[in-house]
Amino acid sequence: MDTNKLLLVIIAILLPPVAVFLKAGAGKDLLINIVLCLLFWFPGLLHALWVVTKA
Known part of the structure; x- marks a missing residue:
């Protein structure tokens, strides 16, 4: 695992939504994470951990 x-x-x-935004940008993943x-x-x-760790 890199840094x-x-x-x-x-x-x-x-802060799950911040991590999703940094990984995937402003899109459907961010909207889903905010609602969750x-x-x-x-x-x-x-959900944030899944978005961050998927390849």
């Missing part, structure tokens, strides 16, 4: 991915994982744990974080924090966290 950038490690930092994104740490950011995803603390507004509903419940944990699904937003899981």
